[in-house]
Amino acid sequence: MKLVVAIIKPFKLDEVRQALTAIGVHGMTVTEVKGYGRQKGHTEIYRGAEYVVNFLPKLRIEIAVASDLADKAVEVITSSARTGQIGDGKIFVTPIDHALRIRTGETDSDAL
Amino acid sequence: MGALSCRAAKLAAPISLVTIISFAAPAFAGTPEISAADTAWMIVATALVLMMTIPGLALFYSGMVRKKNVLATMAQSLAAVAIISILWVAFGYSLVFVGGGPWIGTLDRWFLAGMTMDSVNPLAKTIPESLFMLYQMTFAIITVALVAGSVADRMRFSAFLLFSIGWFLFVYVPLAHWVWGGGFLGTAGVLDFAGGLVVHLSAGIGGLVAAKVTGRRYGYGTENLSPFDLSLAVMGTGLLWVGWFGFNGGSALGANSRAVMAIAATHLAACAGALTWGAVEWSIQRKPSVLGMISGAVAGLGTITPASGYVAPWHGVLIGVVAGLVCFWACTWLKRRFKYDDSLDVFGVHGIGGMTGILLAGVFATASIGGTSGLVEGNPQLLLIQLYGIAVTLGWSGGGTYVLLKLVSAFVPIRVSQQQELEGLDISQHGEALQ
Numbered sequence: 001m002k003l004v005v006a007i008i009k010p011f012k013l014d015e016v017r018q019a020l021t022a023i024g025v026h027g028m029t030v031t032e033v034k035g036y037g038r039q040k041g042h043t044e045i046y047r048g049a050e051y052v053v054n055f056l057p058k059l060r061i062e063i064a065v066a067s068d069l070a071d072k073a074v075e076v077i078t079s080s081a082r083t084g085q086i087g088d089g090k091i092f093v094t095p096i097d098h099a100l101r102i103r104t105g106e107t108d109s110d111a112l
Numbered sequence: 113m114g115a116l117s118c119r120a121a122k123l124a125a126p127i128s129l130v131t132i133i134s135f136a137a138p139a140f141a142g143t144p145e146i147s148a149a150d151t152a153w154m155i156v157a158t159a160l161v162l163m164m165t166i167p168g169l170a171l172f173y174s175g176m177v178r179k180k181n182v183l184a185t186m187a188q189s190l191a192a193v194a195i196i197s198i199l200w201v202a203f204g205y206s207l208v209f210v211g212g213g214p215w216i217g218t219l220d221r222w223f224l225a226g227m228t229m230d231s232v233n234p235l236a237k238t239i240p241e242s243l244f245m246l247y248q249m250t251f252a253i254i255t256v257a258l259v260a261g262s263v264a265d266r267m268r269f270s271a272f273l274l275f276s277i278g279w280f281l282f283v284y285v286p287l288a289h290w291v292w293g294g295g296f297l298g299t300a301g302v303l304d305f306a307g308g309l310v311v312h313l314s315a316g317i318g319g320l321v322a323a324k325v326t327g328r329r330y331g332y333g334t335e336n337l338s339p340f341d342l343s344l345a346v347m348g349t350g351l352l353w354v355g356w357f358g359f360n361g362g363s364a365l366g367a368n369s370r371a372v373m374a375i376a377a378t379h380l381a382a383c384a385g386a387l388t389w390g391a392v393e394w395s396i397q398r399k400p401s402v403l404g405m406i407s408g409a410v411a412g413l414g415t416i417t418p419a420s421g422y423v424a425p426w427h428g429v430l431i432g433v434v435a436g437l438v439c440f441w442a443c444t445w446l447k448r449r450f451k452y453d454d455s456l457d458v459f460g461v462h463g464i465g466g467m468t469g470i471l472l473a474g475v476f477a478t479a480s481i482g483g484t485s486g487l488v489e490g491n492p493q494l495l496l497i498q499l500y501g502i503a504v505t506l507g508w509s510g511g512g513t514y515v516l517l518k519l520v521s522a523f524v525p526i527r528v529s530q531q532q533e534l535e536g537l538d539i540s541q542h543g544e545a546l547q
Contacts, residue, residue, distance in 0.1 A: 044338055045397050047407060047457060048444030051336040 001096035001109065002070035004063050007035070007089040008081040013059055019080035020063065023072050027112070029062040039087035058089060064096055064112050147238040153367035154239050154247055160358025161250035165189050165257050168355050172348025172410070173261050176403070176456050179340040180536020181265050183544055188264075188272055192257035195273065196280055200249040204280065208288045209233055209248060214296035217289050235292075236365040247362060252288070255311045256280050259513075261456035262319030263326045263526075265337075266533050269541040271526045275516055279318065283512040287314055287505060302501035303477060303484060303494070305374065306363035308418025308469040309501050314509040316463020319454060321513040326526050328453035330533055342403055349406040353382055356413045360420040373481055374420035377428030378413060381420075384429045385412020388436025404440075407461060411439035414465035419473035422482035431472050439465050467502055474498035 008016060010032075017028065034055035041054040065073050074091055082088055101111040170189035174182045196204075206221035210233070221227060224245070231241040256276050260267065267275075288310050290297040297309070304310060331337060339345065360378045364371035389408025390400035415435035416428050423431070443460035454460060474495040477486030485491040517526060527533075532540035539545045 045393075045399075045401065046338055046403055047460075048448065049337070051338050053336065053338075 001099060001112065002065055002067055003094045003096050004065060004070060004073050004077070004091065005094070006061050006077050006081065006091045007033070007058050008061065008077070009083065009087065009089060010057060010059050012081045012083070013061070015080040016061065016077055019076040020073060023069070023076055025063055025065055025069070025073055027063065031060045031062075033058050033060045037087070037090070056087065064099060066109050066112060145238065146232070146240060147366065150238040150366040150368075151240065151243060153371065154236075154243050154362060154365065157358035157362025158243065158247045158250055160355045161247070161254065161362065162193070164352050164355035164359065165250070165254045166193055168348050168351035169254060169257050170348065171344045172352060172406075173264065173345075173456055175341050175343065175345030175348060176339045177264050178337060178536070179546055180538055182340055182344075182538065182546055184269065184537030184541050185260075185264050187269065187542060188260040189257045191269075191273060192260070192276060193253050195276060196253045196256050197249055199277065199280055200252050201245075204252060204285055205245045205248065207285050208293045209235060209244070210293075212289065212294065214294075214299065215289070216286055216295075217293055235294075238366055244365070247365075248288075248292075251307060251311060251359075252280060252284055255284055255307070255315050258311070258315035258458055258462055259318045259322060262323040262454040262458040264455040265329050265537065266326060266455075266527050267322075268525060268528050269537070271520050271524050274520045274523065275322075275526075278516040278520065279513065282516065283314060283318065283509050284310070287508060290504070291501070297501050297504060300500060301484075301494070301497045302470075303422055303473045303482070303498065304418045304470065304501065305421035305473070305482070306360045306417045308415075308466040308473065309505045312414045312417060312462040312466025313470065313502065313505045314466075316459045316461075316466055317506050317510045318513040319458030320452065320463060321510050322517060323452050323454045323459070325514065325517045328451075329455065330530060332453045339403065342406075346402060346406055349409055353379075353409060353413065356382070356417075360417055364421060370421055370481065373425060376425035377420045377423055377431075378416050380425055380428035381412040381416035381432035381435065382409045383412070384432025385409050385415070385436040385439075388412075388433045389440050392437065392440050407439070407443065407457070408436040411435040411461050411465045414462050415439070415469035415472070418466065418469045419476060422473050422478065422484060422486075423476040424478050424481055427472075427476040427478070431469065431476070434468060434472065435465050438468050470498050470502055471495065 034057055036054050036056060039056060041052055041056060044051045044053055063073060070093055074093060077091055099111040100107050166189055170186040174185040177185050201224060203219060203222045206219050207217045209217060210221045211218040227241055233241045233244045236244040256279060259279060260272060289295045291302060291304050291310050292298060356378055357375045361371040361375040364374055386405045386409040390405040393404040394400040412432035412435045416431050419431055439461050442464040443457045447454060447460060475487045477484045477494060479485045479489060486494050520526060528537060528540060
């Protein structure tokens with residue numbers, strides 16, 4: 001099992017969700033986050049007062065998938081979240097030791 | 113058709129002149145006649161001006177502060193309504209508008225003593241005295257509420273209450289009497305239709321002094337102090353804008369042509385101010401900000417205030433453009449140059465705007481509108497009189513504010529503690545917070 005964590009541009013969420021549903025990923029956790037990478041921040045001006053905003057709003061999506069589906073998931077997230085502009089985000093994949101569905105007690109791949 | 117309308121205009125001219133004269137001169141003494149039309153309009157105007165403070169100013173101001181100070185900023189407007197209304201009834205009205213000489217009115221009407229169903233104030237003979245009292249109350253309220261914007265994000269609520277009571281009593285009341293209640297500035301011929309001196313310049317310079325005395329916010333110039341929700345400020349601006357029709361239009365004290373002329377000039381000034389400020393930002397900063405456009409609108413409104421009722425509607429456009437330019441300059445260059453932290457630009461918008469409006473009233477005053485000629489109509493004398501009014505207001509309100517703040521700080525610190533300021537005034541002053 002793999003945990004795929006992707007940081008994406010907020011307006012890309014729906015395309016990413018549709019793409020993942022299409023390959024059979026039926027669950028997702030989404031968090032509103034702020035951060036920066038190469039994109040850095042931007043400048044806001046209020047009545048002449050300039051503020052550099054370092055942290056930009058992004059979405060962090062987490063999906064847990066069977067190991068053989070991980071590469072495919074990464075691929076469709078990449079294609080659906082890409083705009084080609086700086087700030088498209090990043091994807092991280094880590095192994096999952098154990099998984100459990102609270103309601104039924106099912107474990108590991110049955111719980112995904 | 114053309115000839116016909118031309119004749120109609122000729123006929124109308126002397127009639128409107130007679131109307132203006134009869135309104136300008138308190139000619140017919142004896143039994144006052146209450147006008148139903150005037151009364152109806154002034155009731156509406158009173159409600160409009162009250163709406164300017166709550167929720168107009170409350171939204172305008174709180175939209176520009178940080179999220180942790182939104183409720184505290186609204187609380188100041190709300191508290192100003194509650195406190196000043198009661199003080200106004202207790203003795204404010206009487207000291208400003210009832211009898212007296214060049215310096216201060218009398219206490220004849222304290223707690224409205226002697227005010228009856230039939231009584232009228234000599235300054236507004238066609239509406240009930242109680243209505244005149246209420247209308248003028250709303251001006252006192254918003255003036256006090258305006259001042260607090262310069263020290264938003266850091267003034268202790270108890271200090272604000274004490275300061276507001278003192279400021280109303282020792283700054284607003286005398287000044288309003290001097291200009292509007294038969295005092296020495298009005299007698300000298302100073303033109304201030306709806307409060308360029310009494311409301312905007314006095315609040316503006318008071319705000320500047322308060323900002324200097326209180327000191328800059330923590331993180332000013334280094335941290336991000338950007339507004340929490342400018343959409344609130346946009347809504348507040350809309351309410352202020354509409355309310356200003358009652359502020360300036362109501363200052364004609366009757367349902368008449370002069371009121372409508374004042375409203376026309378007011379509206380045009382707001383439009384021109386918004387466009388000008390936005391355009392300046394567009395050329396300098398490459399984007400016209402929403403905050404810039406609403407600031408320009410309020411600057412236009414504040415600046416036309418003393419001139420409305422004395423100038424023609426199209427003067428409103430010119431005055432609005434000037435307001436947009438000078439107030440933008442004051443809120444950016446001037447504020448940076450002198451390094452004061454006027455949080456919500458009370459001085460930059462209202463102080464500079466009020467001052468500019470007083471001067472431009474002296475420039476554009478049109479005899480056929482308000483009975484007085486300004487510079488353009490060949491009366492440069494008026495500009496000197498207007499300057500006199502500005503000097504007195506700057507000295508009185510600036511000095512008064514300084515003394516009062518020093519006095520208040522003897523009882524309670526003006527400013528919250530550093531920890532409270534960082535936590536936010538909502539939680540530290542009121543025990544509430546936006547989630």
